[in-house]
Amino acid sequence: MTTQQLLEQIKKKNSFLCIGLDVDMTKIPSFLLKEEDPIFSFNKAIIDATHDVAVAYKPNIAFYEAYGIKGWESLKKTIDYINQNYPELYTIADAKRGDIGNTATMYAKAFFEDMEFDSVTVAPYMGKDSVEPFLTFENKHTILLALTSNEGAFDFQTQLIEGKPLYQKVIEKSQTYNNADNLMYVVGATKAEYFKEIRNIVPHSFLLVPGVGAQGGSLQDVCQYGLNDQVGLLINSSRGIIFASNKEDFAEKAREQALLLQREMSDILKERL
8 A cells, every 4th residue: 555545545534543453362352252263353343343434453463473373364364354345444564573684575575465464563773674675565664663652762762872862863864775765653652742853854754653542642742743744643542442342342332432533633634734
């Protein structure tokens, strides 16, 4: 999916909501455990209930790897279901891969070609040759970890290097990579005060923003500094939506929570754009 196609969906739905499919088997409704594939059954119900108010879905790969080959099969079925039934939706493999050379290429092939994701998250710590192999794939996006929402982000990401925070150096350097137009960036919602500085470096790039909702991030604060004239944001919510209920009404309750965010987004877009 191209950036323009993603933007068309955002405008059509008045939404820049990304739903994280981080499926914890201990939290899904117990009746689903009787299904042949509980994870896929859960995901399918969530997707069917929310596809018209969300523009993207982001499975965190760890929640599938934890269940071995069955988890990978559930992940594949989930992405195939989206691609076949709702091809307008944008898919993100939250894999946080980060290795060099042929290894990076194989990771990219796994998610872009075999699994058919539109994008994948990548850790930049190993530098240029751990990122550029992902950027060679046409109409695919690499979402670089820039400034994350966890407490430990301050261990390294905000440390000054030659008078400038490391996360800013990472973003600036990445813009010199081959096919840098295929880059997006992860910026945590709990770091809203940094968005203005980030926008000075990448005014036109899309930012994937986790941390709204359960982690305490504010949608209003993020949009105040992070929106650009092409929206430029994907706001992710996971637990706050998919685990809104653990009863038979789980999909209905997930839709209610997704609608709350979508309506807030719609109001912001009307006011700002």
